[in-house]
Amino acid sequence: MADPWLPMLAEVIENQPEVPGVATLALRLVDDQQRQEYRFQWGQFNMLYLKGVGEIPISIMDCEGDHILHTIRAVGRVSNRMVELQSGDHMGLRGPFGNHWPLEGTEQRDLVFITAGLGCAPVLAAIRQAILQRQRFNRIVILQGVKHRHDLLWETQYQAWRDVPDCQVLLAASEEHAHIPHWSMGMVTVLLEQAEFDINHCTVMMCGPEPMLRASMQKLLEMGVDPQHCFLSLERNMQCGFGHCGHCQMGDQFLCRQGPIFPYSRIQRWLETRGI
Amino acid sequence: MTEKTRQLPLFLPRELFPELFACLQKNFDRVVGPIVHQHAVVYQELESLAQLPQGFRDTTEAGQYRLYTTGSFRLFDCVSSAQGIKPWLFLPEEPLWQLSTGVDASFESIPVDALSTAWVGARACDLAGLNLLDKHFLHNGCVDERYQKRREKLFVVAVNCHRSLATCFCASTADGPEVSAGFDLLLDELNQGFVLVAATDKARSAIAALELSPATAAQIAAADVGREQARKQQRVMPSPHKLAELQSANLSVEHWQEVAERCLTCGNCTAVCPSCFCFRATDDTPITGEQHQHGRQWDSCFSDSHSYIVGSQVHKTAEHKYRQWLLHKLSYWFGQYGRSGCSGCGRCISWCPAGIDLVAEANRLCSDAGGDAESVRGDNGGPYDG
Secondary structure (H helix, E strand, O other): OOOOOOOEEEEEEEEEEEEOOEEEEEEEEOOHHHHHHOOOOOOOEEEEEEOOOEEEEEEOOEEEOOEEEEEEEOOOHHHHHHOOOOOOOEEEEEEEEOOOOOOOOOOOOEEEEEEEHHHHHHHHHHHHHHHHOHHHOOOEEEEEEEOOHHHOOOHHHHHHHHOOOOEEEEEEEOOOOOOOOOEEEOOHHHHHHOOOOOOOOEEEEEEOOHHHHHHHHHHHHHHOOOHHHEEEEOOOOOOOOOOOOOOOEEOOEEHHHHOOEEEHHHHHHHHOOOOO | OOHHHHOOOEEEEHHHHHHHHHHHHHHOOEEEEEEEEOOEEEEEEOOOHHHOOOOEEEEEEOOEEEEEEOOOOOOOOOOOOOOOOHHHHOOOEEEEEEEEOOOOOOEEEOOOOOOOEEEEEEOHHHHHHHHHHHHHHOOOOOOOHHHHHHHHOEEEEEEOOOOOOOOOOOOOOOOOOOOOOOOOEEEEEOOOEEEEEEOOHHHHHHHHHHOOEEOOHHHHHHHHHHHHHHHHOOOOOOOHHHHHHHHHOOOOHHHHHHHHOOOOOOOHHHHHOOOOOOEEEEEEOOOOOOEEEEEEEEOOOOOOOOOEEOOEEOOOOHHHHHHHHHHHHHHHHHHHHOOOOOOOOOHHHHOOOOOOOHHHHHHHHHHHOOOOOOOOOOOOOOHHHO
């Protein structure tokens, strides 16, 4: 059995700066066999290692050909250095780990994606996949909230999704004070009032800070959405990726192995208590 | 021969114990056993029998552990030890892989060279702790190869406890005081020698040369009396189903503040716990910068970095941390592995510098949560009854 601890060597093909402090790295596995065998599903994550600095979990934004894309925000010792990598630099990659968004079993339902801040990155591939297989689903509703308009990643991508049939794209900025076309003022939850979807036949997929997840869930429950069909991607400290190191525990769940995506009913009581 | 007759208790006269020790030394790379080091019983590789804590006894209470001498010729009168088997299989610190630098940079796994080890003196709670670690490192969907290699080469010489300390509660967790599983050889120490059970082929072949006779009915009865005495001296935890339900109890923050005011969040309890499995990743780069090493090191849910994410901590305060430790150990474990994560060894109680008593806290919390907590028997006469 392969050692699950051992990273694969990956080369940085491109560093695409997104907004200040956020960059998307396109990585390519150096070994031919590893590159051919690598498969991911939407919502999973990799452990990325930077030589002599450390290893962090980063969600997989998407894969394009043999490029593995990771959108990284510079927030700590390791990520600060990672966003500075240039093409030709090398790093370590282990993965993919975790479960994925439930695109199967959601045929002919409305798909509702609710994200905030960098929470859009782990969802992006799932949205792209849903649009690629457009006929499998009913409406697609995409809600994204940021603090300022200039914090929004991939504005042109959101613009393009607006042109997809039966696809509603709503954006919110909580700290903008002037009206911007197509934008609402406030948190992402205000968008739920404008979102058009069938509350009885929808699957909700959400990712973002925990207060935003809690507020969105509260709103969805008030609207009458069945919590069984609400899926949340959660974040915790993760240092192994396969449920051994113990850091990612939330109640009796190991987020890295049993998650990071959970139906609300399974993690509700943990999510509602601070400090669990 | 049927399995029952093969496990017929034998008798090892005291004067033959050195020969058993010699058999172990011959059959295994090393023999590990209890010794007295810095006024505490710790496990160490044994050079000779003389290192065993002959004539010592231990006494514990919340925040206290002491050894005293009895002048007895018994070898295994010390019930507890500073650590169980955990550090020998799940090392406090170990490297995982290294990365060389230069044009042909590559990641290389650092292999484990496990020694065959005869572990002498394991108690019921030690083996229960091992069973808990097995569930986590071997049976949770991903095998920890380093743990597994050491585990497979472990030969267990267990000892039944004939006395319990004021911090012992393994009967409440259904793990003791009798050793019932997970051993190769099992000893009950009597004055004249040892009632011995060989449970595995490896054990039978290790002792074959000793040509032991079956234990007499009187010897077996004496061992039974010893174990029964240990059982009577035990403290009482709330029942497993009450502990399992504790996570759902509507306990307000005040219930945790009460204990958090005393907790120093030092992590001693997690360090001595035989089932605490958390570890952190470490990265070492030598000053020459030529080779990077990635490893792991025991972590504790009481450390600030344990729950760190993007500039914040999930478990910020002492009450968050203590709640995580206690609920994980006594309650979340049921959801994770189908039983409590506690083997009743009581180390977290005796090694807590603030003297926080897990049994008392669990009883208080279950009582606050509305369940009828069992009464705590208290110090039950202490170790001197033994």
